[in-house]
Amino acid sequence: MAPNESRPAPRDPTLVDVAALSGVSRSTVSRAINGGSKVSPEAQAAVNAAVAELGYATNRAARSLVTRRTDSIALVISEPDEKVLTDPYFAGTLRGLSAALEDTEFQLILLIARRDEDNSRAARYLRRGYVDGAMVVSHHRDDGLSAMLANSRLPSIFVGRPWDAPDRLQYVDIDNTGGARLATEHLISTGCRRIATVTGPIDAAPGLDRLRGWREAMGDAGLKTDAVEISDFTSMGGARAAAALLNEHPDVDGIFVASDLMAVGVMAVLAERGRRVPDDVRIVGFDQLGVNESTRPTLTTVTNPVVAMTKLAGHLLLDRIATGHRPQGPVIFPTELFPGDSA
Numbered sequence: 001m002a003p004n005e006s007r008p009a010p011r012d013p014t015l016v017d018v019a020a021l022s023g024v025s026r027s028t029v030s031r032a033i034n035g036g037s038k039v040s041p042e043a044q045a046a047v048n049a050a051v052a053e054l055g056y057a058t059n060r061a062a063r064s065l066v067t068r069r070t071d072s073i074a075l076v077i078s079e080p081d082e083k084v085l086t087d088p089y090f091a092g093t094l095r096g097l098s099a100a101l102e103d104t105e106f107q108l109i110l111l112i113a114r115r116d117e118d119n120s121r122a123a124r125y126l127r128r129g130y131v132d133g134a135m136v137v138s139h140h141r142d143d144g145l146s147a148m149l150a151n152s153r154l155p156s157i158f159v160g161r162p163w164d165a166p167d168r169l170q171y172v173d174i175d176n177t178g179g180a181r182l183a184t185e186h187l188i189s190t191g192c193r194r195i196a197t198v199t200g201p202i203d204a205a206p207g208l209d210r211l212r213g214w215r216e217a218m219g220d221a222g223l224k225t226d227a228v229e230i231s232d233f234t235s236m237g238g239a240r241a242a243a244a245l246l247n248e249h250p251d252v253d254g255i256f257v258a259s260d261l262m263a264v265g266v267m268a269v270l271a272e273r274g275r276r277v278p279d280d281v282r283i284v285g286f287d288q289l290g291v292n293e294s295t296r297p298t299l300t301t302v303t304n305p306v307v308a309m310t311k312l313a314g315h316l317l318l319d320r321i322a323t324g325h326r327p328q329g330p331v332i333f334p335t336e337l338f339p340g341d342s343a
Contacts, residue, residue: 013054022050071105073097073317074131076122078113078143083234087261088289092306093137093159099307100314106132113143123148133317135159137310141203155320157313159306161205161330170320172313172331176206179302179335180213183256183284186300186337188221192254192282196227198241198266199258207233210258210286227252231262238262242269254282254343260291260301267295267342282343297341305333 018033019026024043032039032047039047050056075097077084084090094108101108109131113122123144126134133155136145141163149156150165158171187195197214200207211228218225227249229241238257242265245252257263263285267277275281277297285292285301292299312331319325 013056015056017054018047018050018056021054022046070130070132072107072109072131073101073314074109074111074126074134076111076113076126076134076136076145077138078136078140078145079138081112084112087233088291089233089287089304089306090137092289093310096307096310096312097135097314099311100318104318106318113145126154127152133157133321135310135313135317136162139163139204140201155317155324157317157320159310159313161209163205166330170316170328170330172309172316172333173205174304174309174333175335176209177213177216179286179304180210180256180258181217182213182335182337183286183302184214184217185221187254187256187282187284187343188217188223190254190282190343193223194227194249194252195223195254195256196229196245196249196252197256197258198229198231198238198245198262200231200233200262202230207258214256231258233259233262235261235265235268238265239269240265242266246270246273246275252281255284257283257285260285260287260289260295260299263299263301263342264291264295267299277342284337284343288338292338292340295340295342300340300343301338302335303338304335309333 015026015029019029022029023046028039028043029047032044033051075093077090097108111122111125134149135157136149137159139145139158139160139162146158146162146164146169150168156169158169161171161173162169184195195218197211199211199214202208202211215225227245229245231237231241238261241262246269255266257266263283267283270277270281277283283299285299287304288301289304289306292301
C-alpha cells in the first residue's frame with residue numbers, strides 16, 4: 001500500500017452477512033432478531049450463533065421505521081430537579097424500573113416535568129412517539145398528566161393513584177390510608193392523646209390519603225383532629241411545619257409525620273425546643289427508605305416498598321406495550337409498621 005493511501009474503514013456486519021453465515025434467508029434473520037414468529041428453534045439458534053460471531057448489532061433507527069417502536073420508556077417525575085436528586089424515594093423508583101428493564105432492549109429516559117413551568121412540554125414529548133410507554137411517579141393534581149394519558153394511545157402506568165380517570169389508567173400503589181391509620185393507632189397505643197400530623201401536599205394522592213388515615217384513626221379514638229400542618233415531603237418543609245405546629249399546639253405528645261425526610265426536620269426542631277423524643281413527644285414516620293436508620297433516636301416508621309412497586313409497575317407496562325391489553329385494575333401493596341426508638 002502506498003504511504004498516502006488509507007485503509008478502508010472496517011465495515012459493520014449486516015443482515016446479509018448474518019444470513020450467509022447462518023444459512024437462512026434474510027427475512028428469517030430479520031424475524032429471529034426482532035422477536036417475530038414462525039422461526040424454527042434450529043434457525044433461531046443458527047442466527048443467534050452468527051450474530052455472536054459477527055458482533056452484529058441491530059440498527060435501532062432503521063428498525064423503528066418498520067416496527068414503529070423506539071425501545072424506550074419514559075420515567076416521568078413531576079417534581080423540581082433538586083428534590084429528584086435528594087429524595088431516596090426517587091432513587092428507589094429508578095432502581096425498581098431499571099430492574100424491570102434489565103433483561104430487555106428497552107432504555108430508560110428520565111423526564112422531569114417541572115411543576116413550576118408549563119407542563120405542556122412534557123405532554124408534547126410523550127405524544128410525539130419518542131417513547132413506547134410512560135411510567136409516572138409523584139403525580140400532582142394540577143400537572144395534567146393523568147388527564148392527558150387517559151386520552152392517549154401511549155401505554156402508561158402510574159406509581160401512586162392518578163387524580164383523573166383512575167378506572168381507565170393502570171396504577172400500582174400502597175395502602176397510604178391504612179398505613180397512616182397504623183402509624184396513628186400505634187401512637188395511641190403507647191399512650192399519646194394529643195397527636196398532631198405533618199402531612200404531605202394534599203394535591204398529591206399520598207399526602208391526601210395519609211392525612212385521611214390519620215383523621216380516621218383519631219376520630220375512631222375520639223381524639224381532636226385540629227393539629228395539622230401541610231408540608232412538602234422534604235426535611236426543610238418538615239422543620240417549618242414542626243415550628244408552626246409547636247407554636248400553635250405546644251401540648252402535643254405525639255406526631256405522625258407523613259414521610260421520613262419530613263420527620264428528620266421535625267425531630268431537629270423538637271431538639272431545639274428542648275422536647276425529647278420519645279420521652280416528651282413520640283414520632284412515627286412513613287417510608288422506611290433508609291432515612292429512619294440515620295436518625296437519633298432511630299425512627300419508627302411505616303414501610304413503603306417503592307423498589308418492589310416500581311419493578312412490578314415496569315413489568316406491567318412492558319406487558320401492556322407487548323400485548324396492547326388494557327389494564328385490569330390497580331395493584332395495592334400492604335403496609336406494616338417498622339419499629340424504631342422514636343415511638
